[in-house]
Amino acid sequence: MDLLLSPPILFFLLGIIAALVRSDLEIPKPVVRLLSIYLLMSIGTYGGYKLSLGGLDGTALATIGAAMLASFAMPFVTYRVLRLKLNVADSAAVAATFGSISAVTFVTAVAFLDNQEVTYSGYMVAAMALMESPAIVSGVLLARLASSKVQVPSPQAERGESSLWREALFNGAVLVLVGSMLIGVLTGERGWTSIQPLMEEPFKGVLCIFLLDMGLVAARRLKDIRRVGVFLVLFGILAAVVQGLVGVGTAWLLGVNAGDALLLAILFGSASYIAVPAALRLALPEANPSIYVTIALAITFPFNIVLGIPMYYAIINAIGIAA
Amino acid sequence: MDLLLSPPILFFLLGIIAALVRSDLEIPKPVVRLLSIYLLMSIGTYGGYKLSLGGLDGTALATIGAAMLASFAMPFVTYRVLRLKLNVADSAAVAATFGSISAVTFVTAVAFLDNQEVTYSGYMVAAMALMESPAIVSGVLLARLASSKVQVPSPQAERGESSLWREALFNGAVLVLVGSMLIGVLTGERGWTSIQPLMEEPFKGVLCIFLLDMGLVAARRLKDIRRVGVFLVLFGILAAVVQGLVGVGTAWLLGVNAGDALLLAILFGSASYIAVPAALRLALPEANPSIYVTIALAITFPFNIVLGIPMYYAIINAIGIAA
Amino acid sequence: MDLLLSPPILFFLLGIIAALVRSDLEIPKPVVRLLSIYLLMSIGTYGGYKLSLGGLDGTALATIGAAMLASFAMPFVTYRVLRLKLNVADSAAVAATFGSISAVTFVTAVAFLDNQEVTYSGYMVAAMALMESPAIVSGVLLARLASSKVQVPSPQAERGESSLWREALFNGAVLVLVGSMLIGVLTGERGWTSIQPLMEEPFKGVLCIFLLDMGLVAARRLKDIRRVGVFLVLFGILAAVVQGLVGVGTAWLLGVNAGDALLLAILFGSASYIAVPAALRLALPEANPSIYVTIALAITFPFNIVLGIPMYYAIINAIGIAA
Amino acid sequence: MRAVKRIEIIIEKPHIPKVRSMLDSLGITSMTIFESVAGFGDRGDRIGSGVSDAQVMHALLTTCQPDQIDDLSAQLEPLLRRLGGLCLISDATVIRD
Amino acid sequence: MRAVKRIEIIIEKPHIPKVRSMLDSLGITSMTIFESVAGFGDRGDRIGSGVSDAQVMHALLTTCQPDQIDDLSAQLEPLLRRLGGLCLISDATVIRD
Amino acid sequence: MRAVKRIEIIIEKPHIPKVRSMLDSLGITSMTIFESVAGFGDRGDRIGSGVSDAQVMHALLTTCQPDQIDDLSAQLEPLLRRLGGLCLISDATVIRD
Ligand SMILES: Nc1ncnc2c1ncn2[C@@H]1O[C@H](COP(=O)(O)O)[C@@H](O)[C@H]1O
Ligand SMILES: Nc1ncnc2c1ncn2[C@@H]1O[C@H](COP(=O)(O)O)[C@@H](O)[C@H]1O
Ligand SMILES: Nc1ncnc2c1ncn2[C@@H]1O[C@H](COP(=O)(O)O)[C@@H](O)[C@H]1O
Ligand code: NA
Numbered sequence A, B, C: 001m002d003l004l005l006s007p008p009i010l011f012f013l014l015g016i017i018a019a020l021v022r023s024d025l026e027i028p029k030p031v032v033r034l035l036s037i038y039l040l041m042s043i044g045t046y047g048g049y050k051l052s053l054g055g056l057d058g059t060a061l062a063t064i065g066a067a068m069l070a071s072f073a074m075p076f077v078t079y080r081v082l083r084l085k086l087n088v089a090d091s092a093a094v095a096a097t098f099g100s101i102s103a104v105t106f107v108t109a110v111a112f113l114d115n116q117e118v119t120y121s122g123y124m125v126a127a128m129a130l131m132e133s134p135a136i137v138s139g140v141l142l143a144r145l146a147s148s149k150v151q152v153p154s155p156q157a158e159r160g161e162s163s164l165w166r167e168a169l170f171n172g173a174v175l176v177l178v179g180s181m182l183i184g185v186l187t188g189e190r191g192w193t194s195i196q197p198l199m200e201e202p203f204k205g206v207l208c209i210f211l212l213d214m215g216l217v218a219a220r221r222l223k224d225i226r227r228v229g230v231f232l233v234l235f236g237i238l239a240a241v242v243q244g245l246v247g248v249g250t251a252w253l254l255g256v257n258a259g260d261a262l263l264l265a266i267l268f269g270s271a272s273y274i275a276v277p278a279a280l281r282l283a284l285p286e287a288n289p290s291i292y293v294t295i296a297l298a299i300t301f302p303f304n305i306v307l308g309i310p311m312y313y314a315i316i317n318a319i320g321i322a323a
Numbered sequence D, E, F: 001m002r003a004v005k006r007i008e009i010i011i012e013k014p015h016i017p018k019v020r021s022m023l024d025s026l027g028i029t030s031m032t033i034f035e036s037v038a039g040f041g042d043r044g045d046r047i048g049s050g051v052s053d054a055q056v057m058h059a060l061l062t063t064c065q066p067d068q069i070d071d072l073s074a075q076l077e078p079l080l081r082r083l084g085g086l087c088l089i090s091d092a093t094v095i096r097d
C-alpha cells in the first residue's frame, strides 16, 4: 500500500477526483505539452548520460532487439483477439496502440524505482524510443492485408504513405526522446552536470503536475467508455497484464536486473496514446480514435500507473530477479 | 522601506509600470495559469507536510473555525455598507469577494515571512482553503433574501443551484489547494523530500514572474476604475484594513504566533478574484464583474501586497504577539 | 569542436533537424514566450546583482556609450550596402535589425562563457538593453530621409509616432530586461539569494528547451529563403562577421576583459528578431517582414550561435585580450 | 450541398453548458467551439486574465435547419438577455458526409 | 468591394495539409487558420488533451470565386466523408487591396 | 431578431488599435477578437513564433447597420492596402438583449 502513497500517484488520483466531481480544474494544453516535452528530455538526456558512462553491451543490444521485436509482433496476436468484436480498422488500431508504449507510464515507473532506490540501465530509454514505431507499421500492415482486395493505391494514398513513415519515425515525441538521448551520450558528464539542475531535480515535482492533468484527462474520457463496451475495458486490462508478464518473462530470459525488468514489463504492457494515434489519424483514418485512445488513456494507463507497476515489481521480486 | 525591496514586490511594480506606459509586455494566459497552479500546489504540499509533522491541536482547530466563521459572517456586515451605493446583486457580490480570500496575497505574505525568517503553522493553509467558499454561500443568500419576493425557483435555477455548490466546493483552485495539502499530509517527510526541489526552491522566483503578470493585469484594470467610482475605491482599501484588523484581533484572542497572525490578517483582509467570481458568474449573473473583480484585483490586491502586509506585521509586532 | 558539443547548441541542431525532416514537433507559443521572459529575467537580475557588487566605473560607462553609438550608427553604413539590391523600406528595416541585438544570442554566449569558466561584467546586460532601441530610430530616420519628398505627416502618422517611441523604449523585452536589472541592483545579495534557485540553476536547461524551439522556427523559415535571395543570405553572414569584428576592435580599444569582449562582439554582430520587428510593423509597415525577420532568424542567428561565438572567442584569445 | 442556417453564439465560458443543453433540447449536438476569445461590449472588456477564466468568452459555431430558427431564437433570447453575449445567424450551404 | 464565396472548413489538424494541397490545386492559397478549436460531432468529442494533438480540430477560413464552388465541393466531399469534418459556404463581400 | 452586417477583419496584431479606433469613429465598439490565428497570404506565412508576436494575425468579428457599410469600406480600404489583411462582409440576423 505504501507504494501507492507517492505524490505523483496521489496527484493522478486528485485529477481523477476533480474530473468526477466535475470541477472546472484545467491545466492549459500548451503547458501540458511543455511538461511532456520536459519529461521526455529529462528521461532522454539522463539515459544518454548513463549510456555515455557504460555503453552498450550484449545484454543491452539483446534487450533493445527483443523490445523492437515485441512491438512489431505483439499486434499480430492481439489483432486476432480484437477481431472477435471489432472491425478491421479498429482492431488494427487497438493492436498497434498496445504494441507501442506509453512514455508517461515509463517515466512513472522510473520515479517508482527511484523511490525504491533501485537503479536501471540507460539503454532502457533507447529500448523505449525504438518500441514506439514498429507497432505502427504492424497496425497498418494488418489493416492492409485484411482489406487488400478493396484498397487501390492512388497518388493520394502514396502521399499518405510517406507521411505515415514521417509520423512513425519523426513523431515529435520520438524525436525529442532519441535526440535527447544522443545529446546525453555526446555531452557526457559535463553536459549532464550543466543541465541536471533542470533535468533531474524538479523531475518528480513536474511529474506530479503532469499526472494531475493525466488524471483529469483520463477520467473525463470515462464517459466515452459506454461507446467502448465491456469487451474493450476487459481487453484494456488483460492485454496490459498479459503483455506485461511477457515483458517480465523476456527480462528473465535476458537476465537483466530488477529495475530493467520492471521497465521492460511496463513497456510491453503499456499502450500508446501519443505517437500511435498521431500516426493512425493519417494512416488509418477509418479507425475510430474514441475507441483506441479511450482504452489506452482511460483504462490501461490508470491501471498500469496505480496497480500495474507495483504488481509487476512484486512479481519480479518474487521470481528472484536481483536489483 | 526595506520590506518593500524584495524581488516579488518589485516585479509587481514593474508590471504596473509596464501597463501604465502601455508596453506590449504580456505573459501568456496558459502560462500564468500554470504558475498559479504551481503556487497553490507548493503552498498546499508544504502546509500538508508541516501538518504531518505537527498535527492539529486545539488552537489550530479554533483558528480554522474562526476563519470559516469570518468568511461566512463578514459579508453580512459589509453588505449593509455596500447597499448605501450599490444594488442588491452587486452589493452581495462585492461582500462575498471580501469575505473570501486571495491565495496570491497569502502566498506573498508567506514569502514575506520567509524573508523575515519567521515561521507559520501548516494549518494556516487549511484555514485558507476553508475560507474560500463560505463567503460565496453568504453572498448568494444575501441576494436571495433581498429579492425573495420576485425570484421564482425554476428547473433552470435548480440546475444552477447544484453547479453553484460545485463551483463553491470544487472550484479548481480550492481543489488543488486542499488536494495538495492532503497529499502533503499523507506522504509526509518522504513525499516532501521528493518534490521539494520543485515545490520549494524556485518558489520565490516563480512568485516574481507571477506578480509581474498580476501587476500588468491589475494596472490594466485601472481604466475600469471610473466605472467603479470613488466610493468603491475607498471601500476596497477600508474594508481591507478593517477586516485585516479584525484578523489581527482574532489572532490575538486565539493566541497564535506572529506568523500565523499575519496570515490571518491577510486572509481576513484580502478579497477573492478567482474562486468567488467563478462561482458568482453562475450564481449571480446579474452582478457586474467589472465592479467586483476590479476592486479585488486593482485596488485591494495591490494595497495588501505593497502596504497591507508590512503594516499588519508592524501592528502585530507593536501589540507584542511573539514570533 | 568541443565548443559545439554543449547541450544548448545540440538541442538547437535537433530543432533544425526536426524541422528538416518535417516532424510534427512543436513547442507551444505561450510556453516559448514564458521561456524567453525567463531568460531575460535571469540575465537581467544576475547582471543587476553583479552591478550591485561592483557599480559602474569609467570603462563600464564608455562601453555602454560605445554600444549605444554603434547601435545608432551601424545602420547608416549597412543601409548603403543594402540599397544596392533592396528598396528604401526594406533596406532601412534590415539595417535597423542588424544595428540592434539578439538577446538569445547574448544569452547563449553567456552560457558559452560559463562553460569556459570565463566571467563577464554585469554592465554588459545594461549595454545589451540600451542597444535594442537606437537602431530602431536610425531605421525609421533612414526611411524618412529617403522618402521625405513624398511622405506628408498626417494626424494618423503622428499617432503612429508616439506608438513608435513606445515600441522602441517600452517593448516588452526591453522592459523586462531593464526592469530585472534594476531589481537586481536594488535587492542586491539578499534578493539574488532568494531568486537564484529559479533564476540561475535551471538556466542552461531552459536554454536547451528554448533553443530547441529556435531551431524549429529558424529551419521552418528556411523555405522563405528563396524570397530573400543569395545577396541577402550573404549579407546576413558577412554583416554579422564584420559588425562582430568591429565589436572585437571596440572591446580592444576599451580594454575590457575577454568575456566582455565576446559579449560586445555578439551584440554588434547579432540581429534583432523581437524588439525591432515589433517596432517596425508599426513604424515601417511597408517593409517586408518576411525579408528582415528571415535573415535575422534563419541566417544570422544560427550562424552566430553555432560558428560566430566560438570564432569571435578564438580571435579574442588570439589577439591576447585577457580573461 | 444543403442549405442550413449558420449559428454563431458568443457567450461567457461558464454559461456554455447552459447553451449546450438548450441546443441539445432542439436536437443540435454537433458544433465547434472557439475557446477563449476576447470580448468587448456594453458589459466591459472580457480579455481573460490568466488568473481566472470566469469572464472569458467562447464562440460557439453550429448549424440548424432553417425551420428551427424560431424555436432557437425564442429560447436563446432570454438567456442572452440575462447572461450577456450575442447570437449571429446567417444563410449557408454545408458540404458533409 | 467584390462578391466572393466565404468558405469555412473544420477538419482534424493532421489533415490540414491534405486540404491545403487540394485548395492549392484550385489556386486557393490565401487563408486564415483558427488553430485548436474544440469539436463536438457524430465521431465524438475532440477537445485536444495536452498530450496529443492528433484529434484536435482546426477551422480554416478562405474565399473563392463563386464559379469555383462546384469544383471545390466535388473535391472536398469525398475527403470530408473519409476524414470527418464539415465545410460551410456562404456569400460575402470582400474589402482588400 | 434584427438584420445587421456581419464584419470580419483579419489583420496583424499590432494594427488592431488602429482598426479599433477607426471602428470607434463609426460608433462600433462591441466586438469579439479571435487572437493569434495563423495567416497565409500574398505577404507570406504568419504563423507567430513564440519569440515575437509582431506578425501574428488577429480576426476581429463585429456587426454594423447595413447603411454604415459604405463608410466602413471607405475607411478600411486604404488601411488594408497599406497594412495587409482582409475584411469580409456578409448578411446576418442578430439575437440579443
Ligand atoms: N456586435 C458584436 N459583434 C461581435 N461580438 C459582440 C458584439 N456585441 C457583443 N459581442 C460579444 O458579446 C460579449 C458580451 O457583450 P455585452 O453583453 O455587450 O458586454 C462581448 O464581450 C463580445 O464578445
Ligand atoms: N453542424 C456543425 N457545426 C459546426 N461544427 C460541426 C458541425 N458538425 C460537425 N462539426 C465539426 O466537425 C467535427 C467532426 O464532426 P463529426 O465527423 O460529426 O464528428 C466536429 O468535431 C465539429 O468540430
Ligand atoms: N482569401 C482569404 N481568406 C482568408 N484569409 C485571408 C485571405 N486573404 C488574406 N487573408 C488573411 O490576411 C492575411 C494577410 O494577407 P496578405 O496581405 O495577402 O499576406 C493573411 O495572412 C491571411 O491571414
Ligand atoms: Na506495449
Ligand code: NA
Pocket: B097, B098, B099, B100, B101, B102, B243, B266, B267, B268, B269, B270, B271
Ligand atoms: Na477576506
Ligand code: NA
Pocket: C097, C098, C099, C100, C101, C102, C243, C266, C267, C268, C269, C270, C271, C272
Ligand atoms: Na547588432
